[in-house]
Amino acid sequence: MYSLKNDYSEGAHPKILEAIVKTNLEQSEGYGKDTYCEKASELIKEKLKNDNVDIHFLCGGTQTNLTAISAFLRPYEAVISANTGHILVHETGAIESTGHKVISVDSTDGKLKKEDILSVLKEHTDEHMVKPKLVYISNSTEIGTIYTKSELEELSYVCRKNNLLLYMDGARLGSALCVKENDLTLSEISYLTDAFYIGGTKNGALFGEALVICKDSLKEEFRFNIKQKGAMMAKSRLLGIQFLELFKDDLxxxxxxxxxxxxxxxxxxxxxxxxxxxxxxxxxxxxxxxxxxxxxxxxxxxxxxxxxxxxxxxxxxxxxxxxxxxxxxxxxxxxxxxxxxx
Amino acid sequence: MYSLKNDYSEGAHPKILEAIVKTNLEQSEGYGKDTYCEKASELIKEKLKNDNVDIHFLCGGTQTNLTAISAFLRPYEAVISANTGHILVHETGAIESTGHKVISVDSTDGKLKKEDILSVLKEHTDEHMVKPKLVYISNSTEIGTIYTKSELEELSYVCRKNNLLLYMDGARLGSALCVKENDLTLSEISYLTDAFYIGGTKNGALFGEALVICKDSLKEEFRFNIKQKGAMMAKSRLLGIQFLELFKDDLxxxxxxxxxxxxxxxxxxxxxxxxxxxxxxxxxxxxxxxxxxxxxxxxxxxxxxxxxxxxxxxxxxxxxxxxxxxxxxxxxxxxxxxxxxx
Amino acid sequence: MYSLKNDYSEGAHPKILEAIVKTNLEQSEGYGKDTYCEKASELIKEKLKNDNVDIHFLCGGTQTNLTAISAFLRPYEAVISANTGHILVHETGAIESTGHKVISVDSTDGKLKKEDILSVLKEHTDEHMVKPKLVYISNSTEIGTIYTKSELEELSYVCRKNNLLLYMDGARLGSALCVKENDLTLSEISYLTDAFYIGGTKNGALFGEALVICKDSLKEEFRFNIKQKGAMMAKSRLLGIQFLELFKDDLxxxxxxxxxxxxxxxxxxxxxxxxxxxxxxxxxxxxxxxxxxxxxxxxxxxxxxxxxxxxxxxxxxxxxxxxxxxxxxxxxxxxxxxxxxx
Amino acid sequence: MYSLKNDYSEGAHPKILEAIVKTNLEQSEGYGKDTYCEKASELIKEKLKNDNVDIHFLCGGTQTNLTAISAFLRPYEAVISANTGHILVHETGAIESTGHKVISVDSTDGKLKKEDILSVLKEHTDEHMVKPKLVYISNSTEIGTIYTKSELEELSYVCRKNNLLLYMDGARLGSALCVKENDLTLSEISYLTDAFYIGGTKNGALFGEALVICKDSLKEEFRFNIKQKGAMMAKSRLLGIQFLELFKDDLxxxxxxxxxxxxxxxxxxxxxxxxxxxxxxxxxxxxxxxxxxxxxxxxxxxxxxxxxxxxxxxxxxxxxxxxxxxxxxxxxxxxxxxxxxx
Missing domain, CATH: 3.90.1150.10 (Aspartate Aminotransferase, domain 1)
Structure with missing residues (x-):
């Protein structure tokens, strides 16, 4: 029996596992304050050609989504998502559990368009309704499609014009960016979105996602949110070293x-x-x-x-x-x- | 300028106001424990021909919906609502604010049908998705339509068979039950639903809704929820006396x-x-x-x-x-x- | 049997009730947008000698506390309260229900002092603990004591210096301000706190509290919070007219x-x-x-x-x-x- | 520089790491449904001499505490904890973030006693206060002390008599059970508590905690809670294999x-x-x-x-x-x- 069920059936890429083993006996600080997290963060910033971001390493996708989104929103603010969106369908109401509505927009290709967002804004007129505030997109999407550079630029533009946050779920960002037709870079994503995460779990790590916060006002005191949501790993070296390995030689x-x-x-x-x-x-x-x-x-x-x-x-x-x-x-x-x- | 904007532009029916004035100087217990709340509760039970219900008086509709629904559900359980549902559209995400997803079902007449519910159940297959648990209907609906007896019986049957709770928002139940074609009674509603509320605000009271909890397991310790949600009125005589007046002579x-x-x-x-x-x-x-x-x-x-x-x-x-x-x-x-x- | 159990056993002061009756048939806008709420708000601002505040009328004390405090805080921020504080003891965990810890400080006279606050700040050092952000005081306190002007000034100073919000629960503010020894004015409170509420329920109204938001950054989009917490009254004329009556002739x-x-x-x-x-x-x-x-x-x-x-x-x-x-x-x-x- | 700062500075015990490496290329089911989680669960049940428990593997302590406690309580129910309790002091209000108050009890040795619990119950008399429902203890405690068998029996007795749940945080249960004077067994804990967790992170695993749910009514649909809180690991083999290794030869x-x-x-x-x-x-x-x-x-x-x-x-x-x-x-x-x- 061979599984083509998902991209997390096996363990880690051998290079990653090797790095974990090699450093096993080192004593490190915990909770994201170890030197490997620090180095991985610096390395990713280099790859992003963007020094003005904060990077946090978390364990899984749902955890990253709920920690980030609940931190970014005020209580009455809501999320806009395609009807295929992972947070909308497959995270057991994790976002709602933190108090926020996720507004569903019908989409045939898993992607959100400018018109979808404007249409949601038009419908939400006053304080008897939630206030749409964050646009959630996945790249690649839950049905394997990817955003082109011009599509992301358009979304970014409409979000900034309307005071919306743009958040990209990058659980499968590795695959998305390596699609032949892809014309989007990691660096551009860091300038076009307000936050996004680089998925490790589905891209060769044992586990781990690197959340990149791009917008300054979202950075402040973010570590409180990580701890409160149970997402701060004690032996955080494990996260740092995996991402260091992933980005060291473009693995x-x-x-x-x-x-x-x-x-x-x-x-x-x-x-x-x-x-x-x-x-x-x-x-x-x-x-x-x-x-x-x-x-x-x-x-x-x-x-x-x-x-x-x-x-x-x-x-x-x-x-x-x-x-x-x-x-x-x-x-x-x-x-x-x-x-x-x- | 004359307003036909809603049914809460004016104050209370004169009989209700008179009763409030007449009893103004009486000293009463507070927080729903006064004799007027007690009498109103007994009177409504009589009208329901159903002694096996608990009745609580709250101030407004959104408050009643959020207090009841959040009390009835476990954290991962969700609500099914027509896309016109008041809780879905016009309560600023009050239900999500208590942690629960509201699943939207397209409806052209504001009503939910058996097939809508079965279809939602079919789509929600495992623990990666929320668990649909409570069916929210409004009678009359947000677009003025009403449920017939056989429609409510069918919903009730499909809910009980599938271990779902059936909750009716009765903000405009007075109008609904007095429609010429209506064949549903207050008593029948109390046997066919698990909880519902009888709206006062939009039916001649200054304010106030009577929440009727029909299902035994939902009754326990409900007053804790009322207090926690800020919905327990200090001078609760005001609620009791209004509902007493509304039901005394079938006002x-x-x-x-x-x-x-x-x-x-x-x-x-x-x-x-x-x-x-x-x-x-x-x-x-x-x-x-x-x-x-x-x-x-x-x-x-x-x-x-x-x-x-x-x-x-x-x-x-x-x-x-x-x-x-x-x-x-x-x-x-x-x-x-x-x-x-x- | 005569009750000295509380200050909300009877109805409303006759003048207030009369005003409600007199305007009963007028058609008004709802949800806080009626002319009475507007006039009451203007009148209170005059009494406060402070035009730079936002005033919202809500139904009850617990409701006001939970709506305001949950709106003012980010998810990991906490409240400091005396161990006698109403929110700490007698509101069924309403604040925690919105996600925020209430830190208890022992007090023998129901009041918080500068040292209490500094001591809490000293203990909360990093992101493994909640971040104390809002100081909750009651005036009069739950055991009948009142804050002097210099005490409030000191609290206000220590809060501003430490980037804390100062919130006063004024359920019994009427009695507090009329104590013979009191040297604090309504106006001063509006300059020394970031938000407070003027209690109606325990001071002669049928029900109602006037929340005064003094700090600019707390004002924005506050009505979304009111609606979401089920605290936006449909027939809001009732709230406006009561506060208009309370402040018109200094009732x-x-x-x-x-x-x-x-x-x-x-x-x-x-x-x-x-x-x-x-x-x-x-x-x-x-x-x-x-x-x-x-x-x-x-x-x-x-x-x-x-x-x-x-x-x-x-x-x-x-x-x-x-x-x-x-x-x-x-x-x-x-x-x-x-x-x-x- | 040598660290005696905590028990999670280094990686995993070599045997555990070896098992992870050895199975790295195997394809497994995810989300706790792999054969290693299953085997580890069976093995732990054997060690517990208790087949009537459900075992779930999660990543960290705060995550386990918040997932379990929020699943076990109704909205108005609260937790009793010693003032040294990890959830009370060092988890950034994670429990409150799920809506529940944690009631603090002063303790000089980090342990709760029968009298502490009875005293809290006595003070919480009605629906204006939270309802104490779950007793949280840590073994070893946050200050290194341990519960004797008779102490735990007494707590268990007082909890069952008063319809309270007894939950043990076992982040350092390994050390606790291996104290020379200890007279408590893993098996006894599973009969005396309603749920507890066996800590891996602080006892030689890379990460991971095994939550043991002993009380039947708490078991139902628990996996929905794990997923909703972002605590369901995709490559769950990692958790299963670590606990298998920990218990295989009593490591x-x-x-x-x-x-x-x-x-x-x-x-x-x-x-x-x-x-x-x-x-x-x-x-x-x-x-x-x-x-x-x-x-x-x-x-x-x-x-x-x-x-x-x-x-x-x-x-x-x-x-x-x-x-x-x-x-x-x-x-x-x-x-x-x-x-x-x-």
Whole structure:
């Protein structure tokens, strides 16, 4: 049984694990104040070509989203999210649990557009309604699509003009930035958004996300929020060293590229076998549509997520590649698919 | 300038005010423990033909909704509401502020159906999503429609079968129950829902809502919630005496009927002038569609809410009748409308 | 049975009730936007000799405290309160319910001192602890004592120097300001605190508190908070008109003075009968200590609160005078006490 | 510079790290549903001699406390804690952030007694106050003391009799259970408390705590809470495998014993040098009192926490031993101390 279910089925990239092992006996400060967190922070700032950001290392995505968003908003302020948004659908109401409404906007490609935001603003007119304040986007999105530079610039512009915060969930930012057609850089994201996070968990780390706070007014006393939400790691060296390793020799991008390369093979071959996709996703998540009987056969040797029912006879599944996915794995999958497709 | 903007523009029905004045110098216990609250509670139970309910008197609708719903749910449980639901749109995220997501269901008539609920349940499959637990309905709805007995029975059945709580916002329950076509009784509501409130503010009281908790497990220690949410009135005699007056000689229903009678005149005459309505509402809220130039003329002498834009040239407005609306007021409005319509 | 249990046993001062009745049929805007709220706000600003404040009218004390405090604080910020503080003890954790810790400081006279605050600040050193941000005081305190001008000035100074907010709960501010020894004015309070409320419920109104926000940065978008906490009254005319009446001809102070006069008689006569008090309170709450057998006899004709056990044989009770307490009532009480004391 | 500042300065015990490395390439289910979490859960149940518990693995202590406590309480229910309690002092109001008051009880030895609990219950009489519902204890306590079996039995009895929940924070449970005088077993704790957690972070793991829910009614749908609080780890294998390793060959207890052995040497030698301790702590935290000039000298080569000021000339410091503390380290410390003490 081989899993293409997600990009967090395996452990860490060997280089990362090695660094953890090598430093195991060192004594470090805790709670984000160790030298590895400090160095990782400095290194990421360099990569961002942006010294005017604060970087905090947290353990997981939901934790990062809820800690950041609840810290950034006043009680009556709300979030705008695409209807596919992870915080809207798959975080058990974590944002609402901190007191804030998440306003859903229908989207077919997982992305928010200028018009979506203006339309929400137009509907929210007075103090009998929540006040939309933060725009939540994911890059790549939950259905594998990515934002172009001009799309992000437009969102950034409309947010700043309307006094909204722009926050990017970068759980899969590594894959997004390594898409062939991508024209957006890490540095540009740090200038176009007010905060975003660089995902480690889904990009080769054991765990860990690097939250980058770009807007000055959001930085103040942020560590209080981390501690209060239970997100301040005692042995924080673990987070620092992983991100140091990810960015030291651009391992972060190497992994993103590898994930996409594996996905590209899958995508090309599945297409050539005549199958269609629910959405044209260029990153490490694919959404092919198969006959149910083929899916049943694939399930004998592969695990993956059933995404949605297309019609009586066919469904969409999600395939995800990771840092550990090997070319032989995807080729074997294609061969099996081909066999079942005859 | 005459207001048809809402049913809370004027003060209290004279009988209610008189009762408040008459008892002003009496010394009473406070915080809901006075004899008037007790008597009103007993009287309402009689009217409900249901002794197995707990009744609490609160000051306003949003307060009642947030106090009840936050008390009934565990942290990860969510509410299902029509997209027109007051808690979803017009209470500044009060429910989310207590930590709970409100799931929106599209509805064209303001009502929830069995299928809406089953569809939400089907989509919420595991612990990565909130758990839908409470179904919020309004009667009359925010767009003036009402639930029939068989509709409420069906909702009640699907809720009980799926271990969901059914909660009715009765801000305008007086008008709803006095609609000519209505076949639902206050008593039946107390057996079909798990909790509901009988609105006073929009039905002739100065202020006040009577929350009726029907399901045993929701009753326990409820007064702690009232106090914690700032909803326990010191001089609670004021609430008790108003509801006592409303139900002593069926003033509650007399007012509901009067509101509807006034709305019926408006509805009939506006129709006869050839105008259409956004929704066919049988209660005290009407949603006629006028040309914008007519609306502008009406605005010179009347205040009302602009509800929605229909097209470039015409809009829907909301007209609401109250206990204090006089026949001469609505006739004058019709005459003016007729004049402008030529 | 005559009640000296609290200052909210009776209804409203006749002048207030009369104003409510007189305006009952007028149509008003709702939700705090009516002309009476506006006029009352203007009038109070005049009395404050301070135009640079925002005034909002809410229904009750707990509601006002929780709405204001939760609006003023960021998630990790905490409140400092005397251990007798109403929010700490008697509001069912309303402040904690909005997410904020209330830090308790031992106090024998119900008042906070400069040293208390500095000591709390000294103990809270980093992000592993909450950040003390708002100092909550009551005037009069929960045990009837009042702040002098120099005491409030000192608190104000230490708060501003340490970037803390100073908030005064004025549930019984009327009585406090009318104490003979009082040297503090309403105007001075508006310059020395960042926000405070002027209590109506315990000072002759049917209900209602006037929240005065003095510090500019706390004013912004405050109405969103009022609505979200269920504290925005539909028929807000009721609040406006009561405060208009309270301040039009200084009825507010007349009532405060009357309450104190009645308490002074009680205090003087109880002392002359040889009894001691738990605390020397100059306002409308008294805490005499009686033998338990005397308390039992008093309970036959009077209701009051048992405050605390002093020893096996004696206890402290609380006596409260109100706008409606008549001289004959307190004289009768003294006569009865004298009779039982022989 | 050698650190005796805490028990989380170093990484993981080599056996644990080895197990993580060995399984790195295995594909596992995530979010606590992997086979390692399952096996670890089964193994711990065996050690507990208690099959009737639910075990969940979380990342850190604050996270575990806030997830569990917020799940166990209704909105108005409160926690009772010693004034030294970690949740009360050092978690940035994490419990209050979920809406619940933590009631502080003065304690000189860090432990709660029956009388403390009864006294809190006596003071909380009605719905104007929070309802005390959960008793929070730490073992070992924040000042290194431990509960005896009879003490825990008494607490358990008083809690069950008064319908309170008993929750034990076991961040340092390993050290506590390995104290020579300890007469309490892991199994007994699972029968005497309603929930507790077994700390990994401070007992040789990289990170991780095992929450054991003993009371049936607290178990239901708990995973929703974990996800909502951002505490559900994607690569949960990491948690499972660490606890599997800790309990497979009783490494957990081996580490606890080692920590205590190192602390015992320190304690004995410091005493023999004539120094006193703030509290007589038998576990891996020591609180010796030194002259400030000696502390300054020690600070040149050692890091540790300054705990409290004793008088002008002397202070209490905290020394903590860990799984990685070597005998040579503590002997060197003693030698240096001796040198400075002449």
């Amino acid at each position: 972060f991008f190497e992994i993103g590229k590898h994930e996409n390369d594996m996905a590209d093979i899958l995508k090309k071959e599945i297409s050539e076998l005549g199958y269609k996709f629910l959405v044209d996703s260029p990153s490490n998540q694919l959404f092919p549509i198969f006959k149910n009987e083929i899916i049943e056969k694939l399930e004998e040797d592969y695990s993956f997520s059933l995404w949605s029912e297309i019609d009586e006879n066919s469904s969409c599944i999600r395939l995800v590649t990771s840092w550990a996915t090997q070319k032989e794995n995807v080729i074997k999958f294609i061969e099996d698919l081909e066999k079942y497709s005859i | 509650f229903f007399e007012i509901g009927k009067h509101e509807n009678d006034m709305a019926d005149i408006l509805k009939k005459e506006i129709s006869e002038l050839g105008y259409k309505f956004l929704v066919d509402s049988p209660s005290n809220q009407l949603f006629p569609i006028f040309k914008n130039e007519i609306i502008e003329k009406l605005e010179e002498d009347y205040s009302f809410s602009l509800w929605s834009e229909i097209d470039e040239n015409s809009s829907c407005i909301r007209l609401v009748t109250s206990w204090a609306t006089q026949k001469e007021n609505v006739i004058k409005f019709i005459e003016d409308l007729e004049k402008y319509s030529i | 507010f102070f007349e009532i405060g003075k009357h309450e104190n006069d009645m308490a002074d008689i009680l205090k003087k006569e109880i002392s002359e009968l040889g009894y001691k008090f738990l605390v020397d309170s100059p306002s409308n709450q008294l805490f005499p200590i009686f033998k338990n057998e005397i308390i039992e006899k008093l309970e036959e004709d009077y209701s009051f609160s048992l405050w605390s056990e002093i020893d096996e044989n004696s206890s402290c009770i609380r006596l409260v005078t109100s706008w409606a307490t008549q001289k004959e009532n307190v004289i009768k009480f003294i006569e009865d006490l004298e009779k039982y004391s022989i | 957990f207890f081996e580490i606890g014993k080692h920590e205590n052995d190192m602390a015992d040497i320190l304690k004995k030698e410091i005493s023999e040098l004539g120094y006193k301790f703030l509290v007589d702590s038998p576990s891996n935290q020591l609180f010796p009192i030194f002259k400030n000039e000696i502390i300054e000298k020690l600070e040149e080569d050692y890091s540790f926490s300054l705990w409290s000021e004793i008088d002008e000339n002397s202070s209490c410091i905290r020394l903590v031993t860990s799984w990685a503390t070597q005998k040579e380290n503590v002997i060197k410390f003693i030698e240096d101390l001796e040198k400075y003490s002449i």
